[in-house]
Amino acid sequence: MEAAGFGQYRTRRGWIMGHLCSLLAIALLATSLVQGAQGSENQAGCGKQLVSGRILNGQAAKDGAWPWQVSVQRHGSHVCGGSLISESWVVSAAQCFTPPVISSTYRVQLGEKSIFDQTRNQTFSSVKRVIRNPSYDSATHQADIALVELENPISLTAAISPVCLLDASVRVPAGTPCWVTGWGNRLPQMSSSLAKTLQEVEVLTVGSTVCNSHFRKALQKPATYSPIKVDMLCAGYMKGYKGFAPGDGGGPLVCEKNGTWYLGGIVSWLLTTTVNGVTSVADGYPGVYNRPNAYNEWIQKNVPGVTFTVVNFPSNSAHSSAKIPRVLLLTILLWLTL
Template identity: 45%
Template sequence: MMGGLCSQLALLLLLFPAHGAVESQDQPVFSRIIGGQDVQEGKWPWQVSVQEDDKHVCGGSLIAAQWVVSAAHCFNPSASPSQYRVVLGAHQLANPSPHQVTREVQQIILQPSYNKTSSVADIALVRLEKPVTFTKFIQPIALPGASRQFPVGKTCWVTGWGRVEVGKPLPTPKTLQQLEVPIISTAACNDRYNSLNPNSPLGPERIKSSMLCAGYTDSPKGFCNGDSGGPLACEEGDTWYLAGAVSWFRIRNVRGELCSDPEFPGVFTRLMAYDSWIQG
């Protein structure tokens, strides 16, 4: 998928069609799962589908009976919460399960420090109109708190329903995908991104302490359009923690098509950095 010469390396912020599109060398791109595998039903019971006007646009994670965490860039600031809904307990989006439920959205709270240019604070809380009842297929994921750290090299899982190749949507029946990814240090992640654009107007620390890097630098496996806001889930002991929310990924232009760059890991919003805001 990554073969061929690149005319230039770019990093884009691709907004949903209704929102317009902005192109910039230092903007992030939404995310999808590439090189993942089908998920067994019920394996990731906190995964949700965030839908706008009845169409899947992003992922998210259930953290309480009435609350979901997603990415701030998933939501159109001019749209009403009533334009969104959240599907919980889903497995195949094109083949609704008897275990899934749908909730209308009562409120969308963007992190006050969110900056779409730098992707700082790319996190949102979604309040469901009515609480859900927990089942085998609908369960919240634990929050990591403010001090829990996930060591470099630890493998975690990212999940979602996004595209699987450039220009290729997830095929019907649109089964949830999973991908195992290792945690990468902030310093190493910055070194990698700075090697591309050392004079970036965003400065040498493109990856902030409130961000978390995970993925590969030598593999086409990764994520791009459609799975933003979805979970980076890490297991410790017998507990799964929400370490991050999918935020952005470096891409490159291959013969006019946008591809995830195999030499750059993905970037997540680090949940630990926003624990007090979430709890509040």
């Protein structure tokens, strides 16, 4: 009976193990398919560079590296950066347009890394209208976003093309490498001159909790105060300063996934310090950006046909949590086959 019982147990065990192996194999396949689906994005028509890529402590950009970058100019002089999001629309910062906004005084320069020299790639467009977000608060920097409609649709080329926009559900994780570009001051001093050519620098995103705590101490605010609002994103470094400078306002912070670039932030504000009457960018504090996908409903209301993309940017925690169930399933599968 013991022999028979053992034999029956082995038969049942083999049947059960076989089914479990099949189920685990299906689970592993399903996990791989889901992860593959989550990693896919719509890459058509936006976010493509002509070439692979000194803002403050950065370097000069190559021709065509950032084809969505624009210079917002007033009376022919550069005042801010911006990002092309369609043939007729640019997104920039609300702070760049002081009321009353007279559209005829503005123009947009596209397709060129220099804002001083005339070249064959250079394209100018007059401005039809400027729409500042009605919730913009100059004191807190909330809703620091504006839409600029061009007088006429422009022709898209390899050197002039839009950046992709993120779905409202997307949060760029802390530690994500992104790039900020612009013609802002080359030196930390606020009074220094603009860069002659478009500058680029890589920065890392910083979590809002860490960024809030860091800025709160600098501003000597109570624990209940949050200088980094829900529509903001920090990016930069906690030592020294590497990022945007005065003159870069409204420009793009872009993050890449699978060869496509997405607009993660709009240059908004930074900390400054004044010593002996000279005001400079403060060391040790990241730059703060408006998070444009916090205003997707407002953008969609004003920009016909605009689209947004769901993107899953990798993070250390996300990778770890994704690996654990796969490793566990593989371990069980191997044990069952022994």
